[in-house]
Amino acid sequence: MKQIMLYCRAGFESETGAEFAALAEKYENWGYVRASKDTGFAIYETYQQEDAAALAQVPIRSLIFARQLVYGDTINFDPEDRVGPILAQVAEQGPFSELRMETPDTNEGKSLNRLAKKLAVPLSKGLQKQGKLIKDNSLPVLHVCLLAGTQAFVGVSEPGRHSPFVNGIMRLRVPSAAPSRSTLKLDEALLSFFSEAELAARMTSGMKAVDLGACPGGWTYQLVRRGLFVSSVDNGPMADSLMETGQVKHFREDGFGFDPKRKPISWINRQFGNGKRLKWPENAPSEWMVCDMADKPRRVVHMVIDWFAQGNTRNAIVNLKLPMKARWEEVQTCMNILRDELQDGMVIKAKHLYHDREEITVFVGYPKLN
Ligand SMILES: C[S@@+](CC[C@H](N)C(=O)[O-])C[C@H]1O[C@@H](n2cnc3c(N)ncnc32)[C@H](O)[C@@H]1O
Incomplete structure (x- = not known):
């Protein structure tokens, strides 16, 4: 197995490939990217199996553009017998915790869904017969991603490192009371950036939050439903339903100039769980700042840095809009600015979420205390 398949949103194949190639280069792991526009995936080809095996250990959460990382090979087969060659491909591998039949997240991919479903039954039976499907979450997942009627990528993803979702997609429903579909961006960010326990520690009922570029209120809705003010x-205009909760104050102001009037009175200088010494506000005016304003990514990033420098918040989730051509370059620049300007040891996460379009979502916050 010499290939790494990276699933992504259609149109973001070159960014996905470029990000992964940059990471592989850091590990002095040489290979090349094959990415065709609007296919919904990029392939990283290595020259040696050991190189691909090492790269298969990269946690999906450390990549911005890829939704899933699968280590394997592309195989071709005859329409007469698709099951035999797929089973033969994994003859030397296994056992697996599950079989995931997948197709790229494109219209062409969707047209293969029926065939993928049809193949799932004989493939599962074949694997079971060989004792290769065992309900044990510590085992790798087998992915069969149909690329055409006569071609599939067959490979594995590592538990604890992969996305637990089919196609790497967290599917969420728009709550009927939410005033906009954008609500799913913040919901997905909260659910994918944190474990349940970490989110419960970082975001609790009664906390204060600021939502910049809030209208009509999809993000505010997510904060309100979690009990925040x-x-x-x-x-x-904000949705009336949100104003009626009594948990929302609407400020008709420029988000970039918005300044919480209350200032932190004391700062704590403490060693965090990650061993770094950090200065943080004991009583930040808001525990959370979120921002969905459409503006230049660098302007938003500098605003985030300023919020933390002023001690105005302890957690921030912002959307960086990427209408420009050089999207990967812009993302790299923004991430570098954040790493350089924030205190060393701050937590920075970034992801091109399923519900993001031409944009990525970034979290900045203090690490957890011991
Ligand atoms: C994508 S919409 C936000 C959608 C919102 N997050 C939701 O879920 O309903 C962007 C919003 O940012 C607001 N906006 C853009 N620039 C702004 C600024 N400088 N200050 C305040 N709001 C701004 C726009 O008025 C618009 O309502």
Whole structure:
């Protein structure tokens, strides 16, 4: 197995490949990217099996653009017999915790869904017969991603490192009371950046939050439903249903100039769980700042840095819009600015979420205390 398949949103294949190639280069792991526009995936080809095996250990959460990372090979087969060659491909591998039949997240991919479903039954039976399917979450997952009627990528992903979702997609429903579909971006960010326990520690009922570029209130809705009190900043109108909760104050102001009036009175200088010494506000005016304003990514990033420098918040989730051509370059620049300007040891996470379009979502916060 010499290939790494990276699933992504259609249109982001070159960014996905470029990000992975940059990472492989850091490990002095040489290979090359094959990425065709609008296919919904990129392939990283290595020259040696050991190189691909080492790269298969990269946790999906450390990559921004890829939704899933699968280590394997592309195989071709005859329409007369698809099952035989797939089973033969994994003859020397296994056992697996499950079989995931997948197709790229494109219209062409969707047209292969029926065939993928049809193949799932004989493939599962074949694997079971060989004792290769064992309900044990510590085992790798076998992925069969159909690329055409006569071609599939067959490979594995590592438990604890992969996305637990089919196609690497967290599917969420728009709550009927949410005023906009954008609500899913913040919901997915909270659910994918943190474990349940970490989110419960970072976000609790009664906390204060600021939502910049809030209208009509999809993100505010996510904060309100989790019991937070929100200052929603936007010149547009907020949904009445949110204002009626009594948990929302609407400020018709420029989000970039918004300044919480209360300032932190004391700062704590403490060693965090990751061993770094950090200065953090004992009583930040808001525990959370979120921002979905459409503006230049670097402007948003500098605003985040300023919020932390002022001690105005302890956690931030912001959307960086990427309408430009050089999207990967812009993302790299923004991530470098954050790493350089924030205190060493801060937590920075970034992801091109399923519900993000031409944008990525970034979290910045203090690490957990011991
Ligand atoms: C994508 S929409 C936000 C959608 C919102 N997150 C939701 O879930 O309903 C972007 C919003 O940012 C607001 N906006 C853009 N620039 C702004 C600024 N400088 N200050 C305040 N709001 C701004 C726009 O008025 C618009 O309502």
